[in-house]
Amino acid sequence: MSAVIYASFFTLVSFDLDKENTEDFWWTDWNEVQRSRRAALNYGCRHVKNARGKSLHKLLTVRKYLYNLLVDDRHKAIYCYVPKVACTNWKRIFMILSGKSNSTDPLSIRSYVPHEEGVLTRLSSFRSRSFVLNEKLKTYTKFLFVRHPIERLVSAYRNKLVINSTSAADFKKRFGVDILRRYRKGDDAQNISKSGDGVTFAEFVSYLIDRRHDSLHSLNEHWALYVDLCYPCSIKYDIIGKYETLEEDSEYILRRIGANPNLHFPPFVTSRTGPLVAGYIASLPDELAEKLHELYKPDFKLFEYEFYN
Template sequence: YATSSYYSWLILNFGSYCYFSEKEMLLLLNFISVFAALKSTKQQRLRQALLRRNCAVGNQSLDNLNDSDLKNFIVDDKHGIIYCYIPKVACTNWKRTLIALNYSEPYPDPMSFKHNWVHQFERFQHLNDFPKRFDVYLFVLQAKLKHYTKFLFVRDPFVRLISAYRDKMLNYDQYFYEGYVRLILLLYEKQTNITYNHEVAKKQGLQPSFYEFIQYILDPQTEKKEPFEPHWRQMYRLCHPCFIEYDFIGHQESLQEDAQELLKILKLENAIKFPSSYENMTSVDSVMDWFQSVPLEYRRKLYRLYEKDFKLFGYRRPTELLDD
């Protein structure tokens, strides 16, 4: 079948050689738009069907969710939106966009809001902020979940882990140094007398290896103390896709196209522009490079730990990392 990108290329490259009347050009452009919409709608149906199929096992009910399970759900009553954010999956730019939408039109440029500022929890209303009297709370919760447009964006689970390592283990602040980096160095490098100050640590070149980070995640003791830090917690545990029926499931790998489609669904495509992403998308070869230092046994354990994310969101099993 011809694709919309092919027709776009045809127009751009053969416009000087082929004669299109204005009417024909409009019809062709309309076809491209409709084709892209149908293709995109089909993709959303496939993503949602995959979720339903993989969630079919077990008793899934909102009653199983507690207050802390709803921390990652941002509510925008003005536009009827619920966004479940997943760290390391474009959440900074989606938060910027949602903040901009809370201003009057014309909306400000989302990029005008600073990175650290948009991550302050109190900037948003969350799904667990509503009255806690159980009958009222459940009524409000169910009404919003039924009538609002609910969306999330996901990412290849191993690529997300690499991104979390680079951001929080190599480019750490005091919080991540004190809570995680220093602990990993003590546990797996057996270092002693390590500074408590992250700036001193950076000057000394202190940083855990990727393998040590994976060891920490796989260590049974890690989650005995507290749940995984959200930057490496499984995506399904943050957004509960088997309890909540999402209207839109975006992928980091097709971020700009998916973001544009979502804004169209929300009838906001002409009112605001989702920021361009400049993050270097990690290739299969690059993932292989990162995991070279991780023994096969640990890779397989790691896959089992994140297997539900792979299956629920349609990411292939990375055989090149897991098979002999």
């Protein structure tokens, strides 16, 4: 429905109708979308086990938990980034918004630059007293982007433990070797790759379930739950963006915070991961698939996603 609304909006613009009317159409429909998403989130926060996470007082006291929240004081905006949910492009945009780049085209910024430590301002890095941070959280426009939890997980698995790249090589050594040692049995255990290559999706999922059981906040940010990265039940986000409506939601955010009218989110490239997800789920034993669903249940419920059957 949202994609249709967005298309309709630009159809109206192309016919050069009254500007005020098209703006009213735009804001009314997207505000309604946001109200619906926030209502589902609030309901989930009250009723879903393990959804609430740390209190706001705890977050403000132990600043490390605010690491994923990026701050743009110029436009009074706070963005909680989630790896594998278009965060590279949104970090590029934040560099432009906050004056960390003179570029006007997000794609002109090399992809590794926004991820370098110190490039963007994190809420966790502020030395201000807690009430100052709390005031930012109360008054700034706060937003995050989410994606189907398992599609995001499959994307992270493929990107960090399957493909051949410099980044993947690092993850394979950090995580792949450990996963193989934990879950390879019998003769296969004698042939564990020192580079961490060859981790199956089932082994990866088993590792996640066991790690989460050991500690609620022990997963790497590329596969950690949204509730552990952005604390949506403790921080009241104004806008909940979704990967499925990425361009529409991004345009909504940029216009709301008063970004330069010429600044837009880069054109959306359809994910190649989506069509593969059902196959990865089918490769898991039923018991393991059920445990995976249970692991990410807070994210499913809070952001209105359904598990693959």
